[in-house]
Amino acid sequence: MNLHIRDGLLVDPVAKTTTVADVFIENDRVTAIGKAPKDFTADRTIDARGCWVMPGLVDIQARLRDPGQPEKGNIASETSAAIQNGITSMCLPPDTQPVIDNSATVELIHHRNATFGHSARVYPIGALTRDLGGDQLSNMASLKANGCVAFSNATRPLLNNLVQRRAMDYAAGENMLVIIQPIDVDLQGNGCAHEGAIATRLGLPAIPEAAETAALAKDIELVAQTGARTHFGQLSCARSVDMIRRAKAKGLPISTDCAMHQLFLTDHDIGSFDTSKLTLPPLRSQTDKEALREGIADGTIDCLCSDHQPHETDAKLRPFPSAEPGISAFDTFLSLALRLVEEKLLTLPEIIACLTVNPAQILGLPAGKLETGELADIIIVDPDAHQICRSKDFISQGKNTAFEGWDFNGKVLTTIVAGKIAYQR
Numbered sequence: 001m002n003l004h005i006r007d008g009l010l011v012d013p014v015a016k017t018t019t020v021a022d023v024f025i026e027n028d029r030v031t032a033i034g035k036a037p038k039d040f041t042a043d044r045t046i047d048a049r050g051c052w053v054m055p056g057l058v059d060i061q062a063r064l065r066d067p068g069q070p071e072k073g074n075i076a077s078e079t080s081a082a083i084q085n086g087i088t089s090m091c092l093p094p095d096t097q098p099v100i101d102n103s104a105t106v107e108l109i110h111h112r113n114a115t116f117g118h119s120a121r122v123y124p125i126g127a128l129t130r131d132l133g134g135d136q137l138s139n140m141a142s143l144k145a146n147g148c149v150a151f152s153n154a155t156r157p158l159l160n161n162l163v164q165r166r167a168m169d170y171a172a173g174e175n176m177l178v179i180i181q182p183i184d185v186d187l188q189g190n191g192c193a194h195e196g197a198i199a200t201r202l203g204l205p206a207i208p209e210a211a212e213t214a215a216l217a218k219d220i221e222l223v224a225q226t227g228a229r230t231h232f233g234q235l236s237c238a239r240s241v242d243m244i245r246r247a248k249a250k251g252l253p254i255s256t257d258c259a260m261h262q263l264f265l266t267d268h269d270i271g272s273f274d275t276s277k278l279t280l281p282p283l284r285s286q287t288d289k290e291a292l293r294e295g296i297a298d299g300t301i302d303c304l305c306s307d308h309q310p311h312e313t314d315a316k317l318r319p320f321p322s323a324e325p326g327i328s329a330f331d332t333f334l335s336l337a338l339r340l341v342e343e344k345l346l347t348l349p350e351i352i353a354c355l356t357v358n359p360a361q362i363l364g365l366p367a368g369k370l371e372t373g374e375l376a377d378i379i380i381v382d383p384d385a386h387q388i389c390r391s392k393d394f395i396s397q398g399k400n401t402a403f404e405g406w407d408f409n410g411k412v413l414t415t416i417v418a419g420k421i422a423y424q425r
Contacts, residue, residue, distance in 0.1 A: 001043045002026050008048030013353035025376045028418040048380050055370045056088025056377035060359040062308040068097025073310040073397040076116040081330040081396035083118045083423045086379040086412040089367045094127040095154040101127035101138045106146040119422035123149045128167050132156040149363045152179035168228035179231045182215035192321045194267040194282045209237045220247045232256045236281035238291030245300045255362045258292050259307035260336050275316045275323040276402050303358040306333045310398020328398030335408035376419040385411035
């Protein structure tokens with residue numbers, strides 16, 4: 001199908017510019033911007049006047065709960081939520097059931113997405129160790145050959161630093177990306193809230209900043225030792241941002257992200273045991289939130305992820321320490337990003353870069369750009385559409401949001417994947 005998107009404000013996350021222009025799509029590619037190609041005939045024209053036209057969003061961390069946890073979500077429900085909220089590509093961490101540590105599981109995910117998915121691209125992240133057990137390395141070469149874009153042990157600990165060094169040595173030799181969420185499990189213990197006045201007042205077991213920063217310091221040293229391309233995910237502390245800033249200044253091959261909710265919430269928001277605000281890493285202090293925002297603004301933090309974790313209702317109805325952590329985030333991901341523009345933390349092209357071209361380049365994905373010759377993964381957004389966040393309206397199977405009742409502007413009108421309209425409001 002040939003598509004003509006007319007008179008939209010094009011948001012270019014590479015050049016960091018916006019301009020009103022037409023976009024012409026033939027088959028699965030953008031064939032021209034501005035002036036129509038010779039002999040071009042549109043099968044369909046989309047009027048985008050007053051709207052923003054931008055690349056489809058790329059989410060570097062999203063749990064779809066498939067395979068293994070159908071009570072929380074599945075590929076059909078979560079890719080539908082993704083597409084309707086402008087997310088066209090997403091990475092699936094390896095802690096599924098079964099674990100993504102063999103080619104059969106990778107093929108199962110690809111098959112389910114092809115059968116039940118809603119056009120979104122789902123990229124599995126392979127397990128760094130077998131069954132995420134932390135002791136024996138997985139068959140990383142086979143997993144890469146079958147489509148794994150990176151390797152991680154998710155939130156599971158490795159047996160010791162020697163296992164981690166061997167994994168990173170191998171990854172460096174094969175030019176594989178390692179993704180690490182820095183956690184010292186001994187320091188984290190059974191904690192569920194940031195170590196501070198709120199946790200003390202509520203009597204909650206606390207997680208100190210050192211549970212992240214001590215692990216991060218060790219991980220950075222291993223990057224320096226092995227040269228492995230390493231992405232640090234879901235950072236939450238001011239000191240972590242400082243450590244990453246210094247490591248980047250030394251030229252180490254590292255990149256970073258933080259979850260969107262960490263830029264808006266703090267430990268004060270857990271109030272009186274509000275489990276909708278229970279996350280791991282926990283919501284930190286106001287100082288930490290401000291440091292994360294500064295890290296995004298100055299480029300220390302390369303991209304933002306949703307850290308999408310849908311849950312069934314019962315998972316959040318338990319006492320705070322035993323409730324399950326995580327937020328259903330697809331339905332608020334873009335809205336929260338646009339609020340950062342309203343708050344003048346970043347310009348529109350800068351924040352869209354954090355959601356598109358930056359994660360795509362880190363992972364080596366064919367996504368995130370709105371340029372001639374690129375894949376036509378495009379979304380059209382109405383910036384004036386007003387909405388109140390109501391979990392009952394979520395497309396995701398998980399209704400566990402931390403932003404109930406928030407007032408948002410901006411709504412996806414159309415999602416195009418590989419030149420085909422996957423969603424139209």
